[in-house]
Amino acid sequence: MAILLPAEPVPQSWTPRAMDWGGELVPVLGGETQRLNRLGDRFAVEVVLTPTQDAAQALAYISRLRRGRREGARMPFPQLNLPIGNPGELRVHGSGQAGSSLTVRGATTGYGFREGQFFSLVHDGRRYLHSVATAATAPVGGVLTLAIEPMLRVSPGDGDLIEMAAPMIEGFVGGNEQGWTVDIAGTIGLSFILTERG
Structure with a gap:
């Protein structure tokens, strides 16, 4: 680790x-x-x-x-001068994902994901740094698909943690x-x- x-x-x-x-x-x-x-x-x-x-x-x-x-x-x-707010307790929603999008669950309704905002995906105890490619707003229910960059380097498992409030490299x-x-x-x-x- x-x-x-x-x-x-x-x-x-x-x-x-x-x-x-x-x-x-x-x-x-x-x-x-x-x-x-x-x-x-x-x-x-x-x-x-x-x-x-x-x-x-x-x-x-x-x-x-x-x-x-x-x-x-x-x-x-760090994402200096970017107020993060309360994105929710984000997790990967569904397994077998690949490419330049990531479906997540647990987002706070109405939370605005900003273009360029960083997050880390935790898969098998290891962190992968990504950013949001297109601004999005979390709908009621908290499930949405985020456009991301770079492309996913691993296929995350359902329920893998997303560190949006405090990303790590x-x-x-x-x-x-x-x-x-x-x-x-x-x-x-x-x-x-x-x-x-x-």
């Missing part, structure tokens, strides 16, 4: 990026360019933590980053996780990259 990274020190900067495994097929003799979409698009985030003078706090974070390189790590995926740690900076004031700085596994 992926290791939950500590809440402190907090990120000073957060740079998410979408990783696209598709591509354009450009014919050599001047025909029409075609787009080839492949399964496996996912997200990564580059994190720079706020420098701290609390050595015990920094060493605990470093320890989890090093373990996260081998075992995987997870952390909240989970993957392997890369970047400068094996080192840290210590300046003349004794401030310790950390930075790393967290990339979804697939």
Whole structure:
């Protein structure tokens, strides 16, 4: 199971990026360019933590980053200045789903899902980060189909958890996780990259 990274020190900067495994097929003799979409698009985030003078706090974070390189790590995926409200207790509605839509249940009636709003799908104890591709409003009964991106990378089971109120990104740690900076004031700085596994 992926290791939950500590809440402190907090990120000073957060740079998410979408990783696209598709591509354009450009014919050599001047025909029409075609787009080839492949399964496996996912997200990564580059994190720079706020420098701290609390050595015990920094060493605990470093320890989890090093373990996260081998075992995987997870952390909240912030959506700054986006009031989330009460989306409800969302679950996958029905098994065998695939592609760019996801039917969910348990949504609060009238809840407005915003275009670009992130959520994590929890399947077999692992989180997959997605976003809502088209704004939607939950109907009475709380069952609706959301257009999502990227395409589903796994076929979720009926009842799998959807973390809409507090999405998480989970993957392997890369970047400068094996080192840290210590300046003349004794401030310790950390930075790393967290990339979804697939």
